[in-house]
Amino acid sequence: MKRGLFITLEGNDGAGKTTMAKKALEYLQKKGYRAIYTREPGGSMITEKIRTILLDPENTKMDAITEAILYAASRRQHLVEVVLPALEEGTIVLCDRFIDSSLAYQGEGRKLGMDAIEQLNQFAIQGCMPDLTLFLAIDEKTSQARLKARDEKKDRLELEEEAFHQAVRRGYEKLLKKYPERIRAIDASQDLEDVEADVIDAIEKVLHVQS
Numbered sequence: 001m002k003r004g005l006f007i008t009l010e011g012n013d014g015a016g017k018t019t020m021a022k023k024a025l026e027y028l029q030k031k032g033y034r035a036i037y038t039r040e041p042g043g044s045m046i047t048e049k050i051r052t053i054l055l056d057p058e059n060t061k062m063d064a065i066t067e068a069i070l071y072a073a074s075r076r077q078h079l080v081e082v083v084l085p086a087l088e089e090g091t092i093v094l095c096d097r098f099i100d101s102s103l104a105y106q107g108e109g110r111k112l113g114m115d116a117i118e119q120l121n122q123f124a125i126q127g128c129m130p131d132l133t134l135f136l137a138i139d140e141k142t143s144q145a146r147l148k149a150r151d152e153k154k155d156r157l158e159l160e161e162e163a164f165h166q167a168v169r170r171g172y173e174k175l176l177k178k179y180p181e182r183i184r185a186i187d188a189s190q191d192l193e194d195v196e197a198d199v200i201d202a203i204e205k206v207l208h209v210q211s
Helices: 017-030 043-053 065-088 100-110 114-125 140-149 162-178 191-211
Strands: 006-010 035-039 092-096 130-136 183-187
Touching: 006 017, 006 100, 006 183, 006 191, 017 035, 017 130, 017 191, 035 065, 035 100, 043 065, 065 092, 065 100, 065 114, 100 114, 130 140, 130 162, 130 191, 140 162
Parallel strands: 006 092, 006 130, 035 092, 130 183
Antiparallel strands: none
16 A cells, blocks of 8 residues: 655744645545644644643743653654554645654754754654645744734743744744755745645645655
């Protein structure tokens, strides 16, 4: 059986990753593909519990290295429990965040260093990298406006100061330059329909290569 396609969506908070992942899922399923949506941290019973710890606004004393290790642990469990079994069955996996989030948020945002975070996470994922990563690019002003418009409580990382989110943005910019063959930037400030069209176009191109 042919291995499935592993597609991840990345971006700063408020970029629209979840919305686009679910739009892509709907499109692929209508086209007759076997596809699932999942997220990080989370995606299974164990990893959802880790997610709660990581994003709880009350956990302000969490050490940066502790945070990085918890993300890597969640990623490993999610990979072996959800992602790898689906890929082995030939399913397309659409994942809301993956290793690039740790590189940007903990490597650059927490100033732990991308090399250290890369090493930690490669141990966790054992070389299972995405076939395609869609980076939803959005400016900080629009990102913050979208977060404020949400009718929900902000999580621990969303509550971080602007300097942190700017550092995360710089981290993603570094990744775009480092992995141009894997990461495709999508202008997420466009109208929803245009963003969706760009996302679908990028996925279709990878599907065409894989077929």
